[in-house]
Structures are given as structure tokens and as C-alpha cells.
Amino acid sequence: MKKLLTLLLLISQLANAQSKEKQTEAFLLRQMKDLKIPGLQAAVVQNGKIVFSKAYGMANLQDNVAVDNHTIFAINSCTKAFTGVAIMQLVEEGKLSLSAPISHFVDSLPALWQPITIKQLLTHISGLPDILRIQDPAGAANEEASWKKIQTLPMDSPTGTQFSYNQTNYVLLGKVIDKLRGQPFARVFQEMQFNVVGMPHTLFGDSRDIIPHFAPTYSFKKAMDGITLPEPRLTNNYAEFMPARRTGSGLNSTAEDMAQWIIALQKGKLFKNKETLNALWTPATFNNGQPTQWAMGWGVNKWRPRHRAFGMTGGARSAFLVYPDDNLAVIVLTNLGGASPENFLEELAGIYNPDIPAADPITTLRIELNKRGYNKAIETVADIRKKDPTFKPDENELNDWAYRVMSSDRTADALALFQLNAHLYPESWNVFDSLGEALLKLGRKEEAILMYQKSIELNPNNNGGKKVLERLGR
Incomplete structure (x- = not known):
């Protein structure tokens, strides 16, 4: 009986491994x-x-x-x-x-x-x-x-x-x-x-x-x-x-x-x-x-x-x-x-x-936005929060994800993520700096200037943002 149980356990483990491989x-x-x-x-x-x-x-x-x-x-x-x-x-x-x-x-x-x-x-x-x-x-x-x-x-x-x-x-x-x-x-x-x-x-x-x-x-x-x-x-x-x-x-x-x-x-x-x-x-x-x-x-x-x-x-x-x-x-x-x-x-x-993916807000959000569209990022987070009030993607991970999306020539989708980040973290100078970069890439100069100004207001040491504003001023 013990040998039979061992054999059945091995068969079950093998089937599970094959299922995961597929x-x-x-x-x-x-x-x-x-x-x-x-x-x-x-x-x-x-x-x-x-x-x-x-x-x-x-x-x-x-x-x-x-x-x-x-x-x-x-x-x-x-x-x-x-x-x-x-x-x-x-x-x-x-x-x-x-x-x-x-x-x-x-x-x-x-x-x-x-x-x-x-x-x-x-x-x-x-x-x-x-x-x-x-x-x-x-x-x-x-x-x-x-x-x-x-x-x-x-x-x-x-x-x-x-x-x-x-x-x-x-x-x-x-x-x-x-x-x-x-x-x-x-x-x-x-x-x-x-x-x-x-x-x-x-x-x-x-x-x-x-x-x-x-x-x-x-x-x-x-x-x-x-x-x-x-x-x-x-x-x-x-x-x-x-x-x-x-x-x-x-x-x-x-x-x-x-x-x-x-x-x-x-x-x-x-x-x-x-x-x-x-x-x-x-x-x-x-x-x-x-x-x-x-x-x-x-x-x-x-x-x-x-x-x-x-x-x-x-x-x-x-x-x-x-x-x-x-x-x-x-x-x-x-x-x-x-x-x-x-x-x-x-x-x-x-x-x-x-x-693992259930524990990661970024993965949860990515799956949802791939279904709904990135232009609904803020709305999607609000809907998720109705079920889980603690849901909040990490600022740095969200920013990094947005940059990866932008590097793939999906600047409009990246902009939606940067806007979401600014919505979630309105006191962060970095998210407004990134938002300005995306707006600038889309040719929306005046809006970009406002975002860089907001970033510098939050962080007077943002020398990179100052250089961008100086260049835009010229």
C-alpha cells in the first residue's frame, strides 16, 4: 500500500510538472x-x-x-x-x-x-x-x-x-x-x-x-x-x-x-x-x-x-x-x-x-489596462480600489514601467501612466518631471513647461528640469 501511494504521488507530481511546462x-x-x-x-x-x-x-x-x-x-x-x-x-x-x-x-x-x-x-x-x-x-x-x-x-x-x-x-x-x-x-x-x-x-x-x-x-x-x-x-x-x-x-x-x-x-x-x-x-x-x-x-x-x-x-x-x-x-x-x-x-x-502576480499592483494594473486601454488608467485604479481600498502601485515601479512603454514608441500610453502617477503622488517632484518629458515628446510644449515648473517647485534641486526649461525658453 505504501509503495502504491508513493507511486501515485510521483505520477501526480509528474503530471503537475508537465502541466506547468505546457x-x-x-x-x-x-x-x-x-x-x-x-x-x-x-x-x-x-x-x-x-x-x-x-x-x-x-x-x-x-x-x-x-x-x-x-x-x-x-x-x-x-x-x-x-x-x-x-x-x-x-x-x-x-x-x-x-x-x-x-x-x-x-x-x-x-x-x-x-x-x-x-x-x-x-x-x-x-x-x-x-x-x-x-x-x-x-x-x-x-x-x-x-x-x-x-x-x-x-x-x-x-x-x-x-x-x-x-x-x-x-x-x-x-x-x-x-x-x-x-x-x-x-x-x-x-x-x-x-x-x-x-x-x-x-x-x-x-x-x-x-x-x-x-x-x-x-x-x-x-x-x-x-x-x-x-x-x-x-x-x-x-x-x-x-x-x-x-x-x-x-x-x-x-x-x-x-x-x-x-x-x-x-x-x-x-x-x-x-x-x-x-x-x-x-x-x-x-x-x-x-x-x-x-x-x-x-x-x-x-x-x-x-x-x-x-x-x-x-x-x-x-x-x-x-x-x-x-x-x-x-x-x-x-x-x-x-x-x-x-x-x-x-x-x-x-x-x-x-x-505572486496577485501580490503585485503593477501586474494587476497592466493586465487590466491591456483590456480597457491605457487612457483609462486613473479610472481603472479607482475601480480596483472599490474592491481593494489598499491598492496603490509603487511610485518608482509605475514610473519605470511608463518609461519602458515610452521607449517602445507608445508615448500616448506612457503619458497616461505618468498622469496616473502624478494623480497618485501629487507631492513627488519626480513624477511631474517625467510627465513633462512625455508631454514634450508629444509636442505639447506649454503643458510640459507647466509640469517642469511644478517639479522644480517641489524640488528646487532638480537641475535637470531647470536645464530643460532653460532650453525651452531659448
Whole structure:
């Protein structure tokens, strides 16, 4: 009898696993169809094991090459999560403190840069100007000149007062790793992460590099050479990351490699102490004591009472989330810029734990707006609140979602989300700054000016908004 019960339990578990696999596959194929994604890899980790790993579509449209589990995808800013791990390994070894000023490790910096801490760099509250503003298209050939020039620009904001995502922070972190390890950070990542985990398909590189089994990235364009196209056209993407910038966006990988990395991270193969992992996933704070939206190199973080999630996105084409309380992780890599898989990761996770998407207001709202239309965002939230008075999407997550929508050439939909955010958070300078940006993109200059003025009224240190108003005044 006992053997029979065991056999029945195994049959039930197998049937359940097969059902989830079919649901996952159907879900991913639907996303590919709706978003016109050429190729995709996905992996799901549950209870420390890879329970799903599949590839779909075409890796290379030019040569009709299909995606398989060894196809390598650009993961772009997901690289920052690996940099966070590299920094925390130094912290754990006692070679670095998160509160240490950058001037302890990098010489001859401008005076205002010198007191900025490692933690402020990791979480993008340094106030530094972004090196992408002056990066020459020739890239690496002008790396030294770019580094000298960026140090002549004024600060974007006082350190510790505002969040501003930029690549200068991670250029500096790369210099710290180089100095404290006594070798280039690319070799450090290889020796202390990729080799330890077993990640044979993970490497640094960009469009200039010959990467075997690489899936080139595509994107849809509405205009080319100054001419509006009759319909969006799928085009090749080209990307260069100068060597010093590769701590922020230079890695390429597979979903299986990343799944193994997440397993190793949680099983203590990359850190000796669990406290280090907890610190990796702990947000920094602004000078006023309020938490930032970023942890140590991890920028998609859901600090909710249940089903916490930590992860990162890259290039609006790759993303992953780890659910430590649920022993779950999901990874999706694509070769379409603008696919933004981060938008549907919570739904994917919901196949393995239905409580996860139900706990996320952004996912709930996205599902509803896809049915009703984004122009009904404020009305939709009011209707949801009739059933759940506590419903309130997080300001930062809503803002990030709106920017992803805007980057996909859906500015009108993004505007509706920014307007919702301003409606929900009328005391936030940042939401009005973002709202002004969307209005400006739609050509509604006078309305944009009013929003930027409102933003500066709420935050007199909003130097970016002041620059926009100055430019509009001219």
C-alpha cells in the first residue's frame, strides 16, 4: 500500500510538472506573438533546481538560424547585478566598505566626486553626470578622452538627494575592482563568478566582437533617414561598450547560465555568509533617510511584505527576477530591443506560484489596462480600489514601467501612466518631471513647461528640469 501511494504521488507530481511546462510554453509563445519577438530563451528555477529551460524562435533572421539553449544573448544592464556581486565579494573579504569614499581608490577626481561612497555609486544616487552624454560613437578609441571630459561637467544633483541612472557610476566601480584585485575586472568576473558557477556561455563583448552562437539584437523603427515609414520596420541593432563601461552593460549569456548563477548565489557558492546576500538585496537610503529603489547593483526590486523579488533588466530585451521567500526565479532573454520581458516576469512566475502576480499592483494594473486601454488608467485604479481600498502601485515601479512603454514608441500610453502617477503622488517632484518629458515628446510644449515648473517647485534641486526649461525658453 505504501509503495502504491508513493507511486501515485510521483505520477501526480509528474503530471503537475508537465502541466506547468505546457502553461509556461503557451504563455511565452503568446508573448512572442504579441510583441513580435524573433527569438527567446527562458529558464525557471524552483527549489534550487532548473525546472524549465527552453528556447523558441529565430536567433539570426538573416541566416535562418534557430534559437537553442546554447544561443548567447546580450544581457546589457543585467551586467550590473554581476558587478554588485563582485563588489560584495570584496566587502565580505574585508577589502572594501560600502561607506568608503571613491577617492580612496581612484586618484585625481574632481572635489565633488571624492566623498561619493561605493554604495551611492551602486544605487545611482551619486549625482554624477552620465558618461553616455559625451561618449563618442567611436567608443573605445576615445575612452581616455571621454573619461577626462566627463570630469569637467557639473554634478547633476547634490550627492545622496536624487536617483539618476547613469553609467559613470559603474565605470568607477570597475576601477575599484581593478585596483583591489590587481587585475582587470573582466578576468575577476571570469575567475570568481563564471568559473565557480560553471557558465561556459557567459562572456564580455559587443557588436565588434566575434561571439560564437550569438543572437544579434533587432528593434522596430518607425522612421529611418529622416523618413517616416508606412509601418514599423525590423532592423539590426549595433552596440559598442568601451572596455571601462562593461561593468554596466557588457555581458552576454544564456538563460541556463544565468539560472545556474542564481542557484550558486543562493546556495552560498559566491558568498561565504548569508548576511552578504542579504546586504546585496538591501536598498541604500537618500540623505533624508528614505530608501532608494535600488539594491547593490540590482534595480528591479519589490520590497513587499510577501513574495519579495529582486532582479535586473537589460536593454529592454533581457530580465530576471529572484523570489527568495518562494524559492523561485525566472529568467527571460530575447533578441528584440523593446520587448521588455520585465513587464511579464511576474505573470510567468505566477504559473509556479499564483499568489505572486496577485501580490503585485503593477501586474494587476497592466493586465487590466491591456483590456480597457491605457487612457483609462486613473479610472481603472479607482475601480480596483472599490474592491481593494489598499491598492496603490509603487511610485518608482509605475514610473519605470511608463518609461519602458515610452521607449517602445507608445508615448500616448506612457503619458497616461505618468498622469496616473502624478494623480497618485501629487507631492513627488519626480513624477511631474517625467510627465513633462512625455508631454514634450508629444509636442505639447506649454503643458510640459507647466509640469517642469511644478517639479522644480517641489524640488528646487532638480537641475535637470531647470536645464530643460532653460532650453525651452531659448
